[in-house]
Amino acid sequence: MGKFCHCNTLCVVCSVLGALAVATIVALWVVQLTFYVRPADPWDDHRLPPSLVPDSYHVTLWPRLHPDGHGMFIFTGTSRVRFNCSRDTNLILLHSDKLTLTSKDGHLVKLTAVSGSTPVIRKSWLHPTNQYLVVQLNGVLRAGEAYDLYTEFEGQLADDLEGFYRSMYNEDGVEKILATSQMHPTHARKTFPCFDEPAMKAVFHITLVHERGTVALSNGLETGQAFSYCPEVVDTVIDGSLVTRTTFEPTKRMSTYLLALVVSDYSNVRIWARKKAIDADQGELALNxxxxxxxxxxxYYDIPYPLSKSDHIALPDFYFGAMENWGLVTYKEANLLYDVTISSNGDRETTASIIAHEMAHMWFGNLVTLKWWNEVWLNEGFATYVSYLGADYAEPTWDIKDLFVLNEVHRVFTIDALATSHPLSSEEESIQTPAQIAELFDAISYSKVGWNLKKYCSQHHWIDSKPKNQSxxxxxxxxxxxxxxxxxEHLQQVNNNGISLPGKVNEIMNHWTLQMGFPVVTIDTRMGQLSQTHFLLDPESKPKSRSEFNYEWIVPIQWRKSSQEISLTWLSGRHALNNNMKTSGDEWLLANINITGxxxxxxxxxxxxxxxNQLNTDHKVLPVINRAQLIDDAFNLARANIIPISLALNTTRYLHQETGYIPWKSALNNFDYLYLMFGKSDIxxxxxxxxxxxxxxxxxxxxxxTLDWVNVPEEHSDQYNQVNALWVACSTGVDGCQNLTRMWFRQWMEQPEISWIHPNLRATVYCSAIAEGGTEEWDFAWKMMKNSSVASESDKxxxxxxxxxxxxxxxxxLNFTLDQDKIRKQDATSTIVSIARSVHGQMLAWDFVRRNWEYMFTQYGVGSFSFASLISGVTASFSTEEELSQLLQFKMDNAAAGFGSATTALEQAxxxxxxxxxWVSGKEQEIRSWFLHETSSK
Incomplete structure (x- = not known):
């Protein structure tokens, strides 16, 4: 607002404002007298106060693997937490969710001072809104003193896949139950009262009571194995039941979310799984x-693994790919188990990459942990990046690092180009509730920082060449x-050796972590001009908050001309000139070589x-990653109305010459968007x-x-592209393809015990045959899925x-997804999304979700990460006013139930x-004309 020019005017305005201020104060005073609002109590805050800091826990848990007289599965437990007082207080707050406090002497909570006097407990209660156990004292806890708080409790061993929960599987016709855990990110509080924040690290002394004949696992070794002179796996009688008590060595200081607990009858080689899976050697690959x-x-880290064991366990029911619990990593079965006769090349890579990701967390995340969830990337970004290094080391002939662009960069670009994206580092105050925390576990936190680390750290030798700088x-x-x-600050100290940068490390990186999004760099080779602007898929959208950096980035640009070596240019402002980037004649310039930015x-x-022209004459002159990126950049620039869609489509005209996997996959991913938009039109x-x-x-x-599909291509990426070739050929009607897949599938139906289809091709063959078939093929595949003992095969x-x-x-x-006997909870949302991806299933899946949202949202767990992918998946094809109206109505109809971790996903949809x-209304005719021209007889 500009300044006023005349003093008289200013005086009048000030007088009016003064009168308004007095009137406002009087009005507020009257309101306060009438409607007194009590200040918020400490337990109304979502964050723990800093007055108490945990030191250690002694926790004993007894899960019942059989239902009680009311048909309920429960667990009982005791906990003694020792905490230090950092400042005087008369209040104790711990997290506790869905636990019932019990006591044999009437005292639900017992407090003891380690030294000195113990304050008397005035009152204690559970505050479910913010998931607290509240203990008010008549006296004061003194700063510098330590105290023990003892509780006894009971919880439900539910099948909600959160906290301490139960999982079921069938082996040899016998239904079996196991107890397992998922504490991340805020579910330890469902298992025992605790200080459930990542900075509240402590040492955990765990004891599990369990049925004889079962085995108990936790983060540490069973004490009897760690110290043979003191066996602590013993049989005992508790409440009249003969049970086994297993005590584990104390953990290192760690966060509550890393605690792991399992009781099962599994077999093991420190790779734990169902007995039949171990007997079939499905754990051998993981072990190696x-x-x-x-x-x-x-x-690489130059730091020894700090624990006495490293267990890995495959669970039948598990929402996530895996979880990095320190010393006991938990996995979805398909991600850990591998059958050499049934699993595919892709399954093997998945197992290698996920193991490497979780093992990387043992240092980044477990040894050194984020202070608060607003910076999830401090855990996940490093693990994502290093997982490619670890998997590449384990499988050196696969060139796994080259797949980073497809798996991470293209994935995160699609989210980060939305105005509803979010920065890597959110403001701490904006991330408070469990649902807000859950929303941050997306591609931004996993993939964006991973590429930025690769871009800056490997380029400037902070990570790749000098791993000791990480250590x-x-x-x-x-x-x-x-x-x-x-x-x-640490990397800046490392960089003091003299690497040339256009600023301090924090000045460079804060542009990428404190503001969302990324730039499109425009290069005018006629003038040598460079510019950057915030890239948004919808140029008419408005970012939800304005960045302090005004959406500018410090951008490293590796580039070369057709006749020159690679050069590096930094773009630090909105515009710049670089005469070296001018071209002449037939010379071309290619920027972002190998996608280092x-x-x-x-x-x-x-x-x-x-x-x-270079693509069409000799495409191999351009690096394979850049061929993929030219396609992906062009299609997304066209979606943002920066270039014509015909130019983007022209990048695919050379594909009939291309045999490389990465460019083909990039093209197919972008054509998938056209399928979603125009699946019901002549296009x-x-x-x-x-x-x-x-x-x-x-x-x-x-x-x-392959000699008519008999052999397997030698290269890892060629095996992937063989799948692309078969899939696209069959789905578009290339002569001979559908007959081939139909024949293989029919042979399998006639002799199910024989593996007629190569593991690499099974997913494609199954899909093609079922698409072309009917009820007979569907029912056969359903039966084989239910009977499969290999999780990855069942998933296909x-x-x-x-x-x-x-x-x-x-x-x-779709209705099967609501029946856990048919589709496991962990698989329900991905099944619905798979159906929504097809032209025939799009509206069926959307109608199903609308009808059943409240049921799924409450029954499948409000904190489930899968709801974000569910919303994104079933709305991916939406492109009409009617669909927008339905989506808005869906938001309104379910406002009361809420959307939890899918709240941002709904806004993005x-x-x-x-x-x-x-976009569709503006581009439809241009796209139709281009395809008509390209497919007409020539």
Whole structure:
């Protein structure tokens, strides 16, 4: 607002404002007299007060693996937590959720001073709103003193996959129950009263009471194994029951979310799984990989693994891919177990990558932990990046690091280009509730920082060439907690050796962590001009908050001309000039070589033409990763209305010559968006016709090099692209493809005990055969899925069942997701999303979610991470005003129940739908004309 020019005017305004202020004060005073609002109590805050700091826990838990007289599965327990008082207080707050306090002497909570006098407990109660156990005292806890708080409690051993829960599986016709845990991020409080925040680290002394014949596991070794002179796995009688009591060695100082508990009758080689899975050697790959990756990481970090054991366990029911519990890592079965005769090349890579990710957490996340959940990337970003290094070490011939672009960068770009994205480091005050915490575990926290670490750290030798620079950071903060400023300060000290940077480390990195999004860098090769602007898929959308950096980034640009070596240029402002980037004649310029930077690139039209000409004449001159990136950049620039969609489509004209996996996968991912937008229009047929023409040479290429599909391609990425060739060829109607998959599937139906289909091709063959088949093929696949003893095989069949074009079958399948005997809770949302991805299942899945949202939301756990992917998946194809109206109505109808961890996903779905509506209406005719031209007879 500008200043006033005349004093008289200013005086009048001030008088009016003064009168208004007095009137306002009087009005507020009257309101306060009438409606007195009591100040918020400490237990109304979502965060623990800093007055008490835990030192250690002694926890005993007894899970019942059989229902009681009321049909309930329960666990009972006792806990004694020792905490230090940092400042005088008469209040104790611990987290406690869905626990019932019990007592044999009438005292639900017992407090004891380690030395000195013990204050008398005045009152204690459970505060479910913020999940607290509140203890008010008549006296005062004194700063500098230590105290013990003892509780006895009972909880439900539910099947909600959170806290201490039960999992069920069938082995040899016998239904078996195991007790396991998922404390991350805020579920330890469902297991025992605790200080359930990541900075509240403590030592855990765990004892598990369990049925004889079962085995108990936790983070530490069973004490009897760690100290043979003091066996602590003993049989005993408790409340008239003969049980086994297993005591574990104390943990290192760690956060509550890393605690792990399992009671089962599993077999093991320190890779734990169902007995039949171990007997079938499905744990052998994991056993070999964990040893190899652990050795690599110890050398890489230059810090020995700090624990006495490293157990890994495959669980039948588990929401997440895996969880890095210190010393006892838990996995979804399909991600840990591998069968050499049934599992695919992709399954093997998944197991290697996930093991490497979880093992990387043993240092980044467990040894050194974030202070608060607003900076999840401090845990997950490093683990994502290092997982590629560990997996590459374990499988050196696979070039796994090259897949980072497809798996991480392209994945996160789609979210970070929305106005409803979020910064890597959110404001601490904005992340308070469990639902807000859960929302942060997305591609931004996992993948964006991983690429930025690769971009900056490997480029400037902070990580790859000098791993000891990481070890000093880890040793400096070992068993403690950090925030991003600690990391930047440490890296700045490392960088004092003289690496040239356009500013201090924190100045560079804060641009990338404190503001959301990323830039599109535009290079005009005619003038040598560079510019950057915030890239948004919908240019009409408005970011929800304005960045202090005004959406500018300090961007490292690696580039080269067709006749020159690679150069590095830093773009630190909105615009810059670089005469070296001018081109002449037929010379082209390619920026972001091998995608070392987290940004998109646009060029002047002449340079685009020269790059496209290079693709069409000799595409191998351009690095394979950049061929993929040219396609992905162009399609997304077209979605943002920065370049014509015809230019983006032109980047795919050379594909009939391409045999590389990464460019083909990039193209197919972008064509998938066109399928979603135009699946019900005539453009769908034109797109099918065009892709058929482009993929046929690739199909024939793999048919030839595999000797008519008998052999397997040698290269890891070629095995992946063989799958692409078969999938696209069959789905677009290339001659001979559907007959091939139909024949393989029919042979399998006739002799189910024989593996007619190569493991690499099974997912594609199953889907193709079920899409072309009917009830007979569907029912056979369903039976084989239910009978499969290999989790990854079961997952392939479960996904393939969604490929049916029969709406009756798809509706029946959707209803199966509400029956845990048919579809496990962990698989329900991914099954629904798979159905929603097909043209035939899109609206069926959306109608199903609308009808059943409240039931699924309450029964499947409000804190479940899967609801965000559910909302994103079933709305991915939305591109009409009617669908937008339905989505808005859905938001209104379910406002009372809420959306929990899917709250942001819902807003992103609305944003994407509005953008899709505008984009489709503006681009439909151009796209139709382009495909008509490309598919017409020539």
């Amino acid at each position: 990989l964990t040893g190899s990756v652990l050795n690599f990481l110890e050398t 000093t950071y880890l040793t400096s903060f070992a068993y403690g907690n950090t925030e991003s400023s600690d990391l930047w 987290y940004f998109r690139v646009n060029y002047d039209s002449e340079n685009w033409d020269r790059l496209l 769908y047929i034109l797109l099918q016709r065009y892709l058929k023409k482009q993929v046929e040479p690739l199909f024939l290429h793999f048919k030839n090099i 069949l479960r996904a393939a069942l969604s490929c049916s074009r029969d709406t009756w079958l798809l509706n029946r399948y 609305l944003e994407r739908t509005r953008a899709n509506i505008r």
